[in-house]
Amino acid sequence: MRLEYTGPQKRFRLEVREWLAAHVPKATLPSFDTEVGFAEHRAWEASLAQGRFSAVTWPEAFGGRGCGLIEWLIFEEEYWRSSAPLRVNQNGIFLLAPTLMEFGTEAQKQRFLPKMATGEEIWAQGWSEPGAGSDMAAIRCTAQRDGDHYVINGQKTWSTRAVWADWLFGLFRSEPGSQRHHGLTFVLLPLKLPGITIRPIKQLNGLAGFAEIFFDNVRVPVENRLGDEGAGWNIAMATAGFERGLMLRSPGRFQQTAKLLVKLYQQNRERADADPAIRDAVMRSWMGAEAYTLATYRTACRLNKGAKIGAEASTNKIFWSELDLLMHETAMQILGPQGELMARSPEPADPGNGYSWLDGFLFSQAGPIYAGTNEIQRNIIAERMLGLPRA
Numbered sequence: 001m002r003l004e005y006t007g008p009q010k011r012f013r014l015e016v017r018e019w020l021a022a023h024v025p026k027a028t029l030p031s032f033d034t035e036v037g038f039a040e041h042r043a044w045e046a047s048l049a050q051g052r053f054s055a056v057t058w059p060e061a062f063g064g065r066g067c068g069l070i071e072w073l074i075f076e077e078e079y080w081r082s083s084a085p086l087r088v089n090q091n092g093i094f095l096l097a098p099t100l101m102e103f104g105t106e107a108q109k110q111r112f113l114p115k116m117a118t119g120e121e122i123w124a125q126g127w128s129e130p131g132a133g134s135d136m137a138a139i140r141c142t143a144q145r146d147g148d149h150y151v152i153n154g155q156k157t158w159s160t161r162a163v164w165a166d167w168l169f170g171l172f173r174s175e176p177g178s179q180r181h182h183g184l185t186f187v188l189l190p191l192k193l194p195g196i197t198i199r200p201i202k203q204l205n206g207l208a209g210f211a212e213i214f215f216d217n218v219r220v221p222v223e224n225r226l227g228d229e230g231a232g233w234n235i236a237m238a239t240a241g242f243e244r245g246l247m248l249r250s251p252g253r254f255q256q257t258a259k260l261l262v263k264l265y266q267q268n269r270e271r272a273d274a275d276p277a278i279r280d281a282v283m284r285s286w287m288g289a290e291a292y293t294l295a296t297y298r299t300a301c302r303l304n305k306g307a308k309i310g311a312e313a314s315t316n317k318i319f320w321s322e323l324d325l326l327m328h329e330t331a332m333q334i335l336g337p338q339g340e341l342m343a344r345s346p347e348p349a350d351p352g353n354g355y356s357w358l359d360g361f362l363f364s365q366a367g368p369i370y371a372g373t374n375e376i377q378r379n380i381i382a383e384r385m386l387g388l389p390r391a
Ligand SMILES: Cc1cc2nc3c(=O)[nH]c(=O)nc-3n(C[C@H](O)[C@H](O)[C@H](O)COP(=O)(O)OP(=O)(O)OC[C@H]3O[C@@H](n4cnc5c(N)ncnc54)[C@H](O)[C@@H]3O)c2cc1C
Pocket: 124, 125, 126, 127, 128, 129, 130, 132, 133, 134, 135, 157, 158, 159, 160, 161, 210, 366, 369, 370, 371, 372, 373, 374, 375, 376, 379, 391
């Protein structure tokens, strides 16, 4: 593999870097798990869209730049390097958008993509239910056809951003009495419809990062269905592939965390070196971020040649989620007990590099759970990559 960027790729990197240097807000925005923070992150999405940087891989007609995967990786590296805000519309831009482009009608693409690109409409994902998490085929929420509408009843849970989001994409049982992955339909619906109740769920840090959603005879027009009635499972599996594949967690994120961790270690060597295992963990973190970067470039090159991402999406997901845990656990060890104090406590740790290790540490605990738990990913690897018998 020759690791060399082309002239246009180098110029693109420079353009991204300069734009971000001029536009990234100087002060860190409040968390998007607060009402004020959500609004400020929405405004940031609009600003990104003005620079045509909110969805660089999308076609130009929908507000993108038609970039390839290598340019996307370059964009992400620069994005994380600049400490720009987290993306509040990640569910829409990176999960629903590629699904819409593959399965949506022209009218649906025209209706939903431009407002997604500008942050005017922020999306939540509605798959999990109290009895259907890892076993998503156990979905019980129903979408019963009534003329030119579906009538939705039931409950979804763990829906990220749903507290303040505008729209939801979800999977519902449209064929009464159907079992498992048969008879499910993929539906797009506004979260402000009559009959919808949203109950925020507090996370470990006290903020409402996700919500339970209750549906009581909610009427949704049939044109909001994505793909054919009853064909929702295959469409949702495509979305899950996009989620676990390249775009959920780009290497730029982990390279930036590794860089900050090395800095934190250097600033606290006296304490950190008291335990030689810490230096070793810092080194492994940095090497892990580099390895993930190289592996992702290799995958991107394969995909550029027409290959499809398969079960390796599962190995990626396990790798980055465990790497994130290692990096944040190591930082917490370096910071010592003071690192465990929340920002609003009297003497929180101040590593001085503009990053809250505690927030990152708490969120890293969720990495092995969301986007399909790591146990489920291991089952996929065992069956599809190693050919082992089903558990
Ligand atoms: C931060 C975060 C954000 C999320 N956002 C969303 C969202 O926006 N929309 C949404 O729909 N959902 C979301 N989820 C939910 C997430 O998809 C589920 O938590 C996940 O699929 C696991 O389901 P569960 O919680 O019901 O756990 P369960 O499925 O009950 O699993 C419990 C434990 O059993 C293990 N287990 C289950 N089955 C097997 C098996 N066959 N083999 C081996 N081990 C097994 C699991 O790995 C896990 O450790 C989010 C979760 C988190 C943590």
